[in-house]
Amino acid sequence: VNFHFLKEKNVLCFCAYRYKILSLSLFSFPFLQMFLVALSFAYFAKALSGSYMKSTITQLERRFDIPSYLIGVIDGSFEIGNLLVIAFVSYFGAKLHRPKIIAVGCILMSIGTFIIALPHFIIGRYEYETSVRWVVNSTLNPSPCPVGSPTLSASFPPGCESESNLSMWIYVLLGNVLRGIGETPVQPLGISYIDDFATEENAALYVGCVQTISVVGPVFGYLLGSLCAKIYVDIGFVKMETITITPADARWVGAWWLGYLIAGVITLLSAIPFWFLPRSIPISGPRVPEKCTPEQTSFIKESPLLKHKYPADDHTSFIEMAKDFFPTLRTLLAHPVYLIYLCVTIIQLNSLIGMVTYKPKYIEQHFRQSASKANFLMGVINIPAVALGMFSGGLLMKRLKLNIMGAARFAFGTSLIGYILSLFFFAMSCENAKVAGVTLSYNRYTSLFTACNSDCFCSSSDWDPVCGENGITYVSPCLAGCTTSAGSGKNTVFSNCSCVGVAGNFTASTGQCPQKDDCDRMFPYFLALSVITSFIISLGGTPGYMLLIRCIKPQLKSLALGFHALATRTLAGIPAPIYFGAIIDTTCLKWGQKRCGGIGACRIYNTTAYRIAYLGLTLSLRTISFIICIPGFILLSRQLKKEERSGIHGALTNGGTELEALRKEEFVISNSEQTQHTSDNSTDRQTRL
Numbered sequence: 001v002n003f004h005f006l007k008e009k010n011v012l013c014f015c016a017y018r019y020k021i022l023s024l025s026l027f028s029f030p031f032l033q034m035f036l037v038a039l040s041f042a043y044f045a046k047a048l049s050g051s052y053m054k055s056t057i058t059q060l061e062r063r064f065d066i067p068s069y070l071i072g073v074i075d076g077s078f079e080i081g082n083l084l085v086i087a088f089v090s091y092f093g094a095k096l097h098r099p100k101i102i103a104v105g106c107i108l109m110s111i112g113t114f115i116i117a118l119p120h121f122i123i124g125r126y127e128y129e130t131s132v133r134w135v136v137n138s139t140l141n142p143s144p145c146p147v148g149s150p151t152l153s154a155s156f157p158p159g160c161e162s163e164s165n166l167s168m169w170i171y172v173l174l175g176n177v178l179r180g181i182g183e184t185p186v187q188p189l190g191i192s193y194i195d196d197f198a199t200e201e202n203a204a205l206y207v208g209c210v211q212t213i214s215v216v217g218p219v220f221g222y223l224l225g226s227l228c229a230k231i232y233v234d235i236g237f238v239k240m241e242t243i244t245i246t247p248a249d250a251r252w253v254g255a256w257w258l259g260y261l262i263a264g265v266i267t268l269l270s271a272i273p274f275w276f277l278p279r280s281i282p283i284s285g286p287r288v289p290e291k292c293t294p295e296q297t298s299f300i301k302e303s304p305l306l307k308h309k310y311p312a313d314d315h316t317s318f319i320e321m322a323k324d325f326f327p328t329l330r331t332l333l334a335h336p337v338y339l340i341y342l343c344v345t346i347i348q349l350n351s352l353i354g355m356v357t358y359k360p361k362y363i364e365q366h367f368r369q370s371a372s373k374a375n376f377l378m379g380v381i382n383i384p385a386v387a388l389g390m391f392s393g394g395l396l397m398k399r400l401k402l403n404i405m406g407a408a409r410f411a412f413g414t415s416l417i418g419y420i421l422s423l424f425f426f427a428m429s430c431e432n433a434k435v436a437g438v439t440l441s442y443n444r445y446t447s448l449f450t451a452c453n454s455d456c457f458c459s460s461s462d463w464d465p466v467c468g469e470n471g472i473t474y475v476s477p478c479l480a481g482c483t484t485s486a487g488s489g490k491n492t493v494f495s496n497c498s499c500v501g502v503a504g505n506f507t508a509s510t511g512q513c514p515q516k517d518d519c520d521r522m523f524p525y526f527l528a529l530s531v532i533t534s535f536i537i538s539l540g541g542t543p544g545y546m547l548l549i550r551c552i553k554p555q556l557k558s559l560a561l562g563f564h565a566l567a568t569r570t571l572a573g574i575p576a577p578i579y580f581g582a583i584i585d586t587t588c589l590k591w592g593q594k595r596c597g598g599i600g601a602c603r604i605y606n607t608t609a610y611r612i613a614y615l616g617l618t619l620s621l622r623t624i625s626f627i628i629c630i631p632g633f634i635l636l637s638r639q640l641k642k643e644e645r646s647g648i649h650g651a652l653t654n655g656g657t658e659l660e661a662l663r664k665e666e667f668v669i670s671n672s673e674q675t676q677h678t679s680d681n682s683t684d685r686q687t688r689l
Contacts, residue, residue, distance in 0.1 A: 031278060032194075035099065036206055038273035039190040040213040042106055045270040046183050047217025048224070049113050049263035050078070051383075053176065054357055055225025055375040058364060059256040063126060063233065064119075064169040065592065065600030068358070068584045072577030075357055077173045079573030081112075081180020086566045089184045091325055091559050098189040099277035106271035108182030113264035115175030119168040120257035126233045128251040129593070130244055130464050144477035144485055144494060145456035180569075188561040191549075208394020208542045215387035215538075222360075222379030224262060229254035229372035244489050248370045249511060250463065250603045251592075332560055337551050337639055340632035342567055344625050345544075348415070349572035351621035354580035355614075361584075362614055365605045366430055367519045367526065377527065385531045389538030397543050407547045408636060411540030412629055418537035419622050421529065425615050428526045430519040432607050433512065435465070435473045436480075436499065438589050439606075452499035453481040461593035463603045467513040468500035475590070480508050551636070583613045 057071050089101070194206050232243060233253040245252050332338065359382075363374040393410075396402075402410060432439040437448035448460050458478035466477045474480035474497075481498030492510050500506035552560045585602065587609040592600035 051218030051221030068581035072581035112178030
């Protein structure tokens with residue numbers, strides 16, 4: 001650049017301006033890093049409590065005797081909380097003090113988490129159906145085969161009039177709603193804050209780091225769920241030697257409430273750093289100084305970074321912001337690429353949320369693993385693969401310098417590869433458990449009652465499984481035809497079981513038969529494929545998220561993020577767990593019985609039907625999303641070409657204007673020099689004269 005036409009004060013102004021920018025850059029760096037750490041911790045806390053909620057699904061089902069679809073309602077209540085306030089928080093919060101709004105949200109999340117654990121301290125002790133008793137003298141054991149005429153009575157056990165367990169799950173639902181309200185400002189305000197005050201080349205990496213931390217949170221959430229699932233629900237209030245069931249039993253309930261107390265404390269601590277962060281951070285980048293005239297700074301090019309930044313400290317009245325809300329929302333929804341992206345993510349999140357919500361339960365029921373082991377494997381194997389994929393995706397986007405189209409193709413490719421690999425899950429099957437009268441017939445008829453137990457008046461609603469010597473599980477010792485028992489607690493042995501053997505002198509032990517040989521061989525392959533597909537699919541997470549930020553105008557960024565979260569939570573987060581749970585309920589073979597009447601939690605599923613329903617629904621939704629991607633790529637390509645043509649035209653126009661300005665200034669300087677030269681010649685002539 002030629003500076004010969006600039007006066008001395010222009011150069012001084014430029015130097016002072018560059019010094020100011022350097023000082024602002026050094027000043028803003030610590031605050032941005034502090035915010036990044038604080039936001040990462042908040043993401044960790046909310047992800048930990050959210051994943052812990054999913055790890056306690058089977059525990060809540062059994063504790064409150066509710067089916068899977070009702071658990072889906074509880075799980076979706078978190079998204080209902082988001083739905084209530086997210087659009088307004090995203091829009092108005094971007095113009096207010098974002099760090100403090102995030103802090104308030106973290107406090108609300110912690111309160112909601114504590115409310116979820118409240119029912120444990122209100123309801124009584126957990127009582128499960130069993131014919132096994134803890135007695136000191138085993139000779140006093142009652143016969144598991146009652147003889148005589150059955151006593152038909154419509155009355156329920158004592159205390160049913162004041163039974164409160166039927167409605168205690170409502171506290172869990174309300175606490176989850178409040179947790180969803182508190183989580184609302186964390187994502188849209190946090191990501192937009194980083195994108196506003198970070199350089200463009202670092203924004204993708206920062207977002208990738210935050211998203212990675214948010215995936216690390218579930219690791220600890222599922223590990224916490226695994227630990228609590230091993231502990232009996234009423235630990236400290238009952239003698240453990242009197243408990244006749246094990247964590248592998250379908251009636252076992254772990255200390256689900258303990259993890260919510262721990263998660264609530266962690267979430268409360270995450271709110272502290274945000275109170276000490278500023279509303280806005282000076283942007284490190286070239287800007288036109290306020291006190292320099294346009295002529296003095298015409299040679300300073302405006303940074304392209306500023307084109308993507310939206311000033312957060314723009315003081316506007318609340319009424320003006322409210323009036324501008326609906327026109328701005330209309331402008332956002334009129335963007336075709338944004339709408340296609342929204343539809344694709346909604347459908348894919350339906351698949352993802354439904355799959356993740358019931359994956360621990362799928363491992364429990366299909367591969368016959370305990371809830372503790374299923375949660376442990378989710379935490380140490382599956383979730384770390386997702387975290388590594390999210391981080392690698394952000395790193396690859398920075399290294400490859402992907403533009404919008406490149407990010408879209410990358411996200412689509414990884415999702416397609418993961419889809420193809422997921423098809424192999426259908427081949428990884430286990431046989432149904434051998435349960436007499438449920439999956440196997442006694443004598444050619446699949447019925448609980450047959451000749452071998454006709455002398456016993458048994459209840460068909462009880463679930464008190466015993467394992468016979470023949471390797472077959474019976475629903476109860478009564479239905480196995482056992483007449484005597486010896487021992488106590490978990491060591492009880494039933495004898496003279498007429499249904500186990502023809503002679504009638506066969507025995508049975510408490511609990512289901514293992515029958516895990518075929519599953520033990522298949523389970524490692526399932527875990528390996530699950531890790532690979534999770535890693536590949538998550539590679540496109542960060543590029544896909546950056547596509548959402550970059551495909552719309554900068555001033556619509558916060559609203560776009562907020563409305564995207566609103567739509568996905570409304571149309572994916574809420575319905576997906578409900579209809580996934582309802583479809584899973586259709587595969588139930590034996591329902592439990594509530595203490596005061598009514599159907600309780602499912603005790604055993606048809607594993608073949610479960611696998612087809614669970615995997616088929618997941619992959620069908622992904623197929624639909626791939627079809628919608630086709631018009632999305634066409635519209636995105638047209639948008640980029642249009643912006644490219646507009647950019648070239650604008651550059652030519654600005655270039656012509658600047659060239660004309662330079663010519664005018666050179667002409668003025670030339671005239672000034674000629675005038676000065678003429679004046680000097682005139683003075684010389686006058687002197688000579």
